[in-house]
Amino acid sequence: MGLLDLITGSTGNQVAEQAENKFGISKNQIIALLIVAAPLVISYLKKKSENTDEADKLNTTLDKHHDGSILNNPAQALEREQEGDSILSHIFGGEKANVENQLSQNTGISMDKIGPILAMLAPVIMGYIGQQKQANNVTSGGGLGDLLGGILGGSAQEAQASNNPLSDILGSVLGGATQSSGGGLGDILGSVLGGGQQKQSQQGGLGGLLGGLFGK
Numbered sequence: 663m664g665l666l667d668l669i670t671g672s673t674g675n676q677v678a679e680q681a682e683n684k685f686g687i688s689k690n691q692i693i694a695l696l697i698v699a700a701p702l703v704i705s706y707l708k709k710k711s712e713n714t715d716e717a718d719k720l721n722t723t724l725d726k727h728h729d730g731s732i733l734n735n736p737a738q739a740l741e742r743e744q745e746g747d748s749i750l751s752h753i754f755g756g757e758k759a760n761v762e763n764q765l766s767q768n769t770g771i772s773m774d775k776i777g778p779i780l781a782m783l784a785p786v787i788m789g790y791i792g793q794q795k796q797a798n799n800v801t802s803g804g805g806l807g808d809l810l811g812g813i814l815g816g817s818a819q820e821a822q823a824s825n826n827p828l829s830d831i832l833g834s835v836l837g838g839a840t841q842s843s844g845g846g847l848g849d850i851l852g853s854v855l856g857g858g859q860q861k862q863s864q865q866g867g868l869g870g871l872l873g874g875l876f877g878k
Contacts, residue, residue, distance in 0.1 A: 665817035666824055666832055668733070668790050669696050676736040677786055684740065685775050695769045695776075696783055697828060701814060701835045702761070703787045706753050708810035717803030721795075723788075730793030732785055739782045746781035749788060 668674055670693070678692035711717040727745075732738045739746075754761050766776045791810070800809050814836055821833040 664820040666820050673733045673736050677739045680740050681779050697831050698835050700787050704810050711806045717806050721803040724792045728788040728792035730789050732789035742785040743781045746784035749784040
């Protein structure tokens, strides 16, 4: 299962419905946020996994807490919101407020709601990574960088091949993620949320793509 399947399939839709009911935000906006947040989280984790200690910690965390079962029981997303906030604080560190601000601007979700909604989505994204870790038989931190890179690359191909209108947004985000090579977390954030230079010039960037989705 690729990212597009996760987001547009049963799991993504069930999580979006829960968030819509709790926060009064449209399901479309939640799905759009998940489309942006999932590759962004994976990009940050890929960058962190270049450090051996961080990779080992991530491997242990995935083994202990993220076996992928949440994908079959998305109701856990509501129950694990507090855990999700801790996950995001570790992943984004000092960039967390900036990430939330940028995502708020791009999706139109207010700042007071963007953090709690992201906290709901975080265990789902981690559960997806854990599922992919098991499926690819990655047993140590040393293989996580390649796994995360493979998820991003495979999802980019999936988005390119899909006729789903959401695939343009995912493709834009993934284009930004892959273009940012080793320039630090700030560069990853700017590149991903900018949607990539090529996509930005062709289609008005991520904001334009998201605006088109909501306009429809």
